[in-house]
Amino acid sequence: MSLTAPLAGLGQSVLRSRALAALTSPHGVDRYLEQINPMWAATEVRARIVDIHREVDVPGHPPVATLTLQPTSTWRGHRAGQHVQLGVEVEGARRTTRVFTISSPDSRPGDRFQVTMRANPDGVVSRWLVERATPGTTVHLSQAQGEFVLPDRMPEHVLFISGGSGITPVMSMLRSLQRRTHRGRVTFLHYAQSPEHQIFAEELAETARTGHGVDLHLMHPELGDPNLSPAFLERLVPGYREVPTWACGPAPLIEGVQAAYDGSESLQIEYFKPPRRASADDAEGAVSFTRSGKEAPNTGASLLEQAEALGLKPESGCRMGICFSCVATKTDGTVRNVLTGEESSLPDEEIRVCVSSPVGDCSVEL
């Protein structure tokens, strides 16, 4: 390691040099390196799947798995609680990218890390990764992202609240604290459907047994445990509104937590959005153009026309779907291709706004 590290560092600075950029212009160094080995990169981040481990496998329910990833040396590491965009080539052709939370403790540049995900029945990427991917497969990554992280100086007492697969960033935090040999107190409150649905069950049981300052509460409201409420939180952690808290989970849980904290600055939250399904009728809902902050009821016309009706001037050309001048990112909602009638509900999808009309609520980066 001590020998290869300076060499790798030198290699990286050569690969990222202006001279090599000029020689490989206009395509860039990575477009050549990837032809030799997908794990060689100058700026892009990719990873090889090293291991796929089923965390939860309840018959009739979507399974949960942890993937261990060996990133390229371009990976800058992550802070516990962050997420990463992960793109896979489904059927060897269409790269589809989704965001997943990293469940392993803080990583340094080039370090292996893990993501844990539930195979969402409607999700192309998570289902493919959990059910079909095999070790050795290459995936595409972004750098780690997100502000839902622990501070460098840890407070004496912290509270973690999570629900379902929202446990992943919190687990990364807990593991990092254990690795940092955190001396303070951690109260960890987690909501799951049932003990069989518990992700990281064994590790949590071990944590509960050995203690080490972690006060663990696994709750199953469907089996009679109390729901989250200010009274319950007060009983668990007196004066909880003053305790630095990190909460992650489905929208109803987060809304409950926000209400309980009543605007307290101690609370940090992270949601995950379930994909919105298409509604039956056409011109329903509202269209919002997120960059300009404009919003209006959906008229059923193409997104380009609706944007222009609001006074926006998005780049466009042929207005018939052939020139691709007007491609924009739809962040949320369903659109119908007016040429083919095809509907699509994928989040963060590139669409041609001149031939896409919204079906129900829709957000576009314009």
Place this chain on the structure above:
Amino acid sequence: MPTPTRPRLTPEQMEQFGDEMDAIRQRVMADLGEADATYIRKIVKAQRGFEVAGRALFYLPPAWPLAVAALSVSKILDNMEIGHNVMHGQYDWMGDPGLNSRMYEWDNVCPSEQWKYSHNYIHHTFTNVLGKDRDIGYGILRMDEDQKWHPYYLGNPVYAFLLMMFFEWGVAMHDLEVENIVAGKRKIEENKALHAGIMRKVKRQALKDYLLFPALTGPLFPMTLAGNAVANLVRNVWAFNIIFCGHFPAGAETFTAEECENETRGHWYYRQLLGSANITGGPLFHILSGNLSHQIEHHLFPDIPARRYPELSAEVQEICERYGLQYNTGRLSKQLFSVAKKICRLALPDRKADAPVDRAGVTEDALAA
């Protein structure tokens, strides 16, 4: 001159014709997948291979012709089967940033951003509409009887030859619309923003081809520089010839802006078909032409991956036959000869007594009346 020879379709036929084309488009789009992705990746791999081989072979002076050949093939593949087609959005569905129309930059002095505007939008939307499609003669040549003759056009063959030799520069300058500035239809200030983009790209291209790679070969500097220049030239000549066979051989129709007002989808397809011409040839020829040898299919379906054009060709021809529409195709030599003849013939004023009336004049009269 509303060309009397052009086959007429009733509005119902026109709609049906459009529906048939739409059906082909939908069917192919639904079928895109692994085979198309594998194909374009293979082409990219080949292009990178030729490029690296070409650059490396310059270190072996006796292999100079081979080096030039490899680099020429690399540049041709990059500009045509990869660049042109990727920038049309043909592979956007793959979600690969390296093959995305918004991100791809080609090995050519014309910045892709500007090319996409003049090509994807102006040329593909207003194909062969006089006064709108600036690809008719590129503002330099007289390529249609309805462009009014002027003594300037006596130089038509010379301009065409120069354009061929400096084609990538011609393409880069195309967006500056110099002819419209001369005609007073465009202000020189409008080009300011474009200048910066062109200069940035020119610098990058020149730096690698005419300074860095030659310098890396040390004492062989002049040989490498000359080789890179020849490779760029070969690409220019090849691209020019393929592209000129796309819309200019005899039989390719032009249209007036009036004809295309409130155009239906059916008429748009009709115009694309009649305004384009194919070149016959083998599979390797099709790849090296970027499948622009299937200009007709490309103009009907510009966003369908080009490797599909050959398989669509029979179906399109069958539809054309049923509607009595011409499907213009021929060997490269035949189409080239036809284009060369046109370039020379149109250098001279129209001979026939019934020379076409200046179209603009006719409409002005009609409007006045």
